[in-house]
Amino acid sequence: MSVSPPAALQTQNLVLGYQRTTIIDQLNAEIPHGQVTAIIGPNGCGKSTLLAGLAKLHPAKQGQILLDGRDIARLSPREMAQSLALLPQDGVAPDGMTVADLVRFGRHPHTGLLRQWSKDDQQAVVEAIATADLSSMADRPLTTLSGGQRQRAWIAMALAQATPLLLLDEPTAALDLGHQIEVFELIRQLAAEGKTVVMVVHDLASACRYADHLIAMRTGTIIAAGAPKAIVTPELIHQLYGVHCRLIPDPVSGTPIIVGVQRSIEKLEE
Amino acid sequence: MDRLSMTSTSAAHDISAPTAFNGRPAGLWVLSFGRFSLLLDRRAWLASLLLLLATIVLVGLSLGSGTVKIAPFDALAALFNQGETKTIFIVRDLRLTRVLGGGMAGAALGMAGCLLQTLSRNRLANPDTIGIDNAATAFAVASVVAVSTTLAPSAMALTGAITMLSLTFALSGGAGTRGYRFLITGLGLGSICGAATNLMLARAPIDAANTAFPWTVGSLNNRSGVVVTLLAWGVVVMLPLAVIVGKRLNLVRLPDAVAQSLGVRVNRLRLFTILLAGSLTGLAVAVAGPVGMIGLAAPELGRRLAGPRTVPIVPAALAGACFTMLADLLGRTLFSPTEIPVGIVTALVGGPYLLWFLLRTPRGKQL
Numbered sequence: 001m002s003v004s005p006p007a008a009l010q011t012q013n014l015v016l017g018y019q020r021t022t023i024i025d026q027l028n029a030e031i032p033h034g035q036v037t038a039i040i041g042p043n044g045c046g047k048s049t050l051l052a053g054l055a056k057l058h059p060a061k062q063g064q065i066l067l068d069g070r071d072i073a074r075l076s077p078r079e080m081a082q083s084l085a086l087l088p089q090d091g092v093a094p095d096g097m098t099v100a101d102l103v104r105f106g107r108h109p110h111t112g113l114l115r116q117w118s119k120d121d122q123q124a125v126v127e128a129i130a131t132a133d134l135s136s137m138a139d140r141p142l143t144t145l146s147g148g149q150r151q152r153a154w155i156a157m158a159l160a161q162a163t164p165l166l167l168l169d170e171p172t173a174a175l176d177l178g179h180q181i182e183v184f185e186l187i188r189q190l191a192a193e194g195k196t197v198v199m200v201v202h203d204l205a206s207a208c209r210y211a212d213h214l215i216a217m218r219t220g221t222i223i224a225a226g227a228p229k230a231i232v233t234p235e236l237i238h239q240l241y242g243v244h245c246r247l248i249p250d251p252v253s254g255t256p257i258i259v260g261v262q263r264s265i266e267k268l269e270e
Numbered sequence: 271m272d273r274l275s276m277t278s279t280s281a282a283h284d285i286s287a288p289t290a291f292n293g294r295p296a297g298l299w300v301l302s303f304g305r306f307s308l309l310l311d312r313r314a315w316l317a318s319l320l321l322l323l324a325t326i327v328l329v330g331l332s333l334g335s336g337t338v339k340i341a342p343f344d345a346l347a348a349l350f351n352q353g354e355t356k357t358i359f360i361v362r363d364l365r366l367t368r369v370l371g372g373g374m375a376g377a378a379l380g381m382a383g384c385l386l387q388t389l390s391r392n393r394l395a396n397p398d399t400i401g402i403d404n405a406a407t408a409f410a411v412a413s414v415v416a417v418s419t420t421l422a423p424s425a426m427a428l429t430g431a432i433t434m435l436s437l438t439f440a441l442s443g444g445a446g447t448r449g450y451r452f453l454i455t456g457l458g459l460g461s462i463c464g465a466a467t468n469l470m471l472a473r474a475p476i477d478a479a480n481t482a483f484p485w486t487v488g489s490l491n492n493r494s495g496v497v498v499t500l501l502a503w504g505v506v507v508m509l510p511l512a513v514i515v516g517k518r519l520n521l522v523r524l525p526d527a528v529a530q531s532l533g534v535r536v537n538r539l540r541l542f543t544i545l546l547a548g549s550l551t552g553l554a555v556a557v558a559g560p561v562g563m564i565g566l567a568a569p570e571l572g573r574r575l576a577g578p579r580t581v582p583i584v585p586a587a588l589a590g591a592c593f594t595m596l597a598d599l600l601g602r603t604l605f606s607p608t609e610i611p612v613g614i615v616t617a618l619v620g621g622p623y624l625l626w627f628l629l630r631t632p633r634g635k636q637l
Contacts, residue, residue, distance in 0.1 A: 052527065055530075055531050056530075057530055057531070077530070077533040077534070077535055080533065081531060081532050081533030082533075084531070085531060086527060086528070086531035087528070088525050088528060090525060091525065091528075093524065094524070097578055098296070100291070100293075100295065101578075105521060105524060105528075105532060106532070108521060108532045108533060108534075109533040113514065113517075114306045114307075114308070115307055116307050116308050116309040117295065117300050117302070117307045117308075117309045118302075118307060122292075122293040122294065123293065125293045126291060126292065126293035129291060129293075130291075136291075138291040139291070139296055157528075
């Protein structure tokens with residue numbers, strides 16, 4: 001194995017959950033710097049909980065999360081917000097809000113009661129909107145945009161936050177194929193510009209194609225982590241989802257594609 | 271003014287250059303002095319200015335109307351010790367308490383409604399639903415009906431409001447998601463207080479029940495100056511707090527997870543918002559009793575005028591003051607010399623007004 005760069009985020013024996021239930025149990029994960037990490041796994045495996053935990057939405061019951069080596073439990077909300085942006089699944093914006101209005105919210109951690117707007121803020125908003133390719137519709141209400149454009153507007157808000165880390169919970173969940181690619185390519189571009197991206201993704205083929213690093217989870221623990229080509233095997237798929245399949249390389253990208261998915265193993269053996 | 275100190279932006283700039291988005295916040299004024307800068311929502315400021323004018327006019331009209339008619343302008347002048355001694359006496363010593371009480375109670379209810387509605391993202395949340403006014407009523411009625419001496423009903427109403435606020439807090443264990451636990455607990459406790467009020471009224475002698483009646487509907491007649499002064503100071507202190515809280519609440523209009531990841535301490539903000547709204551409601555009902563509809567209708571008008579970018583604390587406060595003073599003015603003059611309590615007028619006028627407001631709004635609107 002090649003030497004991996006130092007971790008941007010690292011969990012140490014992390015336990016997350018609600019009152020009496022434990023969802024994430026003794027988890028040790030590493031999110032590599034400047035790469036796209038995809039968290040995959042079946043429904044209810046704790047992917048989203050882990051993501052929320054990394055963003056400090058839920059406090060850790062045990063263990064800790066290190067952000068560039070510092071325990072996030074000790075960071076103030078403002079410090080957290082300056083280093084990590086989160087995009088949840090259900091992005092519903094208030095009525096009547098324009099793209100620029102939404103993106104401006106991203107500057108909140110950089111402003112204060114008496115420093116509400118500066119040249120830097122303005123610059124960051126312009127750049128975020130340009131990166132998300134929304135400059136021509138900055139003053140349009142969000143409700144008039146397509147699903148893909150709206151998702152890019154939310155990503156632009158997170159970009160305006162100007163954080164080295166970006167966490168996305170199923171960024172393409174409600175989008176059609178074209179809009180999915182739009183968002184994934186934007187994510188690749190961000191990683192190329194140096195951002196560390198962590199995303200929860202349902203579609204395995206997309207995860208393999210657009211992520212540098214996979215974290216495969218089942219029932220609150222990690223069962224495999226590493227580069228897609230290195231860890232994705234029919235056995236792993238079976239472990240994760242209880243189905244049998246074959247893998248073939250994508251003729252274009254070379255990343256694994258899953259074919260012949262079925263619940264019994266018989267026909268695949270032929 | 272625009273050219274000197276402010277950068278004004280509007281939709282106009284995108285006509286000349288269709289693609290150049292320059293990042294200047296549209297519809298907002300950027301005010302900067304050295305390291306400090308403020309973002310002011312143009313529409314909200316214009317709305318506030320408009321409502322302030324309406325408030326001044328209504329203050330003049332209210333101070334002028336009564337057995338001795340005084341022209342609104344003279345009444346306003348008398349407020350500042352200008353004019354005839356007799357007029358000054360009538361305005362400042364006889365009428366001011368009532369007008370101030372009405373205006374301030376309305377402002378407090380408008381702000382409380384605006385805070386609660388934004389917090390719960392529910393346009394129906396308002397000071398009436400958190401039970402504080404029911405408790406204030408029950409305590410005030412008890413002081414009139416059960417105790418033979420005139421234990422000041424206002425003080426009792428305030429005691430009731432404070433008791434209720436603490437009790438609701440203790441029982442709900444904080445704000446809960448979107449403040450719902452608090453709202454529901456308040457609703458439950460409020461209905462118990464309502465039942466207690468009815469029980470007391472049913473068992474009381476008819477004279478006592480008559481005296482207690484204004485406290486069950488909300489009235490501004492013959493209010494104690496001390497409590498009105500307390501309310502006025504309360505509003506003066508809490509208005510800036512509410513404005514600051516409103517700025518934060520603006521972010522809570524986004525999904526909770528987003529607000530939190532933008533650095534807002536959402537739970538603490540909720541708690542503080544409820545405490546603020548509860549205190550404002552408590553002071554208002556201690557003066558006016560349970561005046562309904564203001565907390566619902568005032569934020570609605572504020573939002574409509576101020577637009578979607580802000581939480582309209584100041585417009586809601588001014589709209590609340592206007593509504594209450596207007597309702598009291600109507601109640602006093604419409605069937606003069608018979609006086610209709612302000613709470614009955616707000617219910618009569620406010621109900622249809624709110625229906626019209628809500629029904630003409632396109633569906634799917636969200637705070």
